């Protein structure tokens with residue numbers, strides 16, 4: 001999904017949400033069950049490599065996304081600014097239960113630009129595809145994805161897709177599936 005491909009219906013709720021058994025920065029980090037299992041595998045592998053990840057954000061309902069987006073509009077003063085960093089309700093990958101944000105266990109650079117230079121970001125950029133995840137909003141692809149770079153936001157796509165994209169050097173789902181770019185709504 002992206003700014004041209006909303007959820008249908010807009011207030012869609014996934015059926016099989018559960019809390020993964022990993023360190024979380026919030027009490028509300030639900031993911032779909034198969035995604036939660038993949039997250040558990042990735043976090044354990046990172047820990048084995050000495051990288052302590054935390055789950056910062058998982059599923060967000062339509063109603064929660066309404067307030068999240070509204071707070072960004074208030075911060076920027078208009079929708080144009082908010083639209084570069086936050087999805088409108090019904091258009092957020094977080095509402096699918098397939099997407100999540102990671103952080104460092106020490107909280108460094110949570111959800112801000114400098115996260116990209118942390119061990120957590122470097123490790124996941126290299127290994128996430130092995131667990132079926134893609135970094136959904138890579139640096140320099142905002143004209144395709146519609147969003148500024150987010151080195152913390154991952155989307156579950158399954159290993160068939162994630163490994164094929166890594167092998168081909170494809171950075172966005174739009175390009176992988178031959179879909180139009182979605183810079184705006």
Ligand SMILES: [Zn+2]
Pocket residue numbers: 057094099100101152153154
């Ligand atoms: Zn996110």
